[in-house]
Amino acid sequence: MPIDAAKALAAEPRTGEIAWSTKDVQLYHLGIGAGANPDRSSPATDPDELRYTLESRLHVLPSFATVAGSGSPGVIRGLSLPGVEVELAKVLHGGQTVEIHRPIPAEGTATVTRGLAALYDKGKAAILVLRTEVADADGPLWTDDSQIFVRGEGGFGGDRGPSSRLDAPAGEPDRIVERPVREDQALLYRLSGDWNPLHADPEFAGLAGFDKPILHGLCTYGITLKAVVDTLLGGDVTRVRSYTTRFAGVMFPGETLRIRMWRQEGGVRVAVSAVERDDAPVLADTIVRHS
Template identity: 40%
Template sequence: MKPAKVVPDLVRGFKIGGTQTQSWVERDIILYALGVGMSRDPMDTKELSFTYENAENFKVLPTFGATIGSIGAVFEGLVSCPGMPNFNPMMLLHGEQKLEFFKPFPQRQRVTMTSEIADIADKIKGALVTFSSDVKDESGSIICRNTSKMFIRGIGGFGDKGKLQDSLPNVPQRPPCKVASDVTTPNQAILYRLSGDTNPLHIDPNMAAMGGFDRPILHGLCSFGIAGKAVLKEFCDYDVTKFKSIAVRFTRHVFPGETLLTEMWKEGNKVIFAQKTQEREGKMTTQGYVELNEDPQPKI
């Protein structure tokens, strides 16, 4: 029988489903790149290197790593965890995401993943659950580490503030170094979901209504990919080896069709970014940073 409230000691450290496997090929890489808005201009040869398998320098967007694993596995872990109460899956929202890179993603790969619930914290109106997953190639070498934080509305009040105290850098109080504008398409979420996150909140109007939204919302990880793409273009000239890590906090939902403005500030070997929607009075939807593999540079 499920407990009436979260039991933190039974949740923290819970192993999810043993070792999982996943593989990808060029088609998956291209579908993901299109899902975050690559190659809107088909004559842009730099972006074509992410969407054309026969390009001279065909490569994988770093944020593709967020598609390794699935929201289904996360949900399965929450349901099977003995310390978690029953909850409405439409009350599950993506709170934060961090990706750490140890080597560039190959064009084709079969990987194994081991995942656990690393932490849980009471946020009064809900619970913030932290998942950690190591992704390894066939030789056993780690490719990337995924850390996801999911906010579950309605199950707070259990009194445990959590063990992990990660923090993101504050958004600088000065004009940004660069600003990227991405107009999402009305069917952006329908395309992005084909990369693995098939939560009906992003496609089914009835399910979106159950979650408190008047229409389906864009995946947080799609906004995450759009932000990563902006930093990759503006500060790395599309060199994927420059990414050491990327982290983001989702602060407000985005509707497909809205315009995302990604503001970026270079500070040392980090690019701090903040996204906002142009249509809804510029309210911030995400904030985060990319850590770069380069010598620290002065503030710009």
């Protein structure tokens, strides 16, 4: 059987060292659209964008945790776990949660511990929950959970797991912003370490059931968090405590994201859709918790 649940869950977490530089942070920020001036009314040297792109005043968006020093995202790492042998074309990123324990420094080294936190049986699919815990000499920095959806690998008799679906937000959004996605956005974003050909190779995308390469879910994830921070948190990245989402649909390079935000006690509820496809859902059940 491609997934041996007992073997996968019994595997010990793996520990290693990671490092990142200001260049890595800048490249990530550019990969999620920093410096592009979404309102198109101010120059690229706007201070609000320079905090993401200029090393002398660099602030680190918490979603950088998903790529920091990893060389590959959770989707790819999940395929190298003991007891997991599946085809990459069957794999989709189902959801993502990052909990921030302290502001992420613009450069640093840290110890990373990675393992399988849970394995759920959804019948026609399996869900792997991959946990990454990162700490430096001063203590924990962040915890990162990736939910990996593997088509056709369920039915092994395991726990179905909890439902991640939330009730729809009540009332009209407090803010709505739109963010255009460049045609080459996926090609730029993948330089931060996600080399999955689904996001660059039309032939591979066809094997996965798509007409053309799709944008990385984690790219949309980063674009959305930046919009929330810039719009409702005064540009202060240190206010973010956690950020969770469910990837509800695909986004294609060249389309426009519509990001709806509802203020809630201690956080912001978010829904993201594709403007050109009649607001087709892209991110759902999304919450940014903040101070």
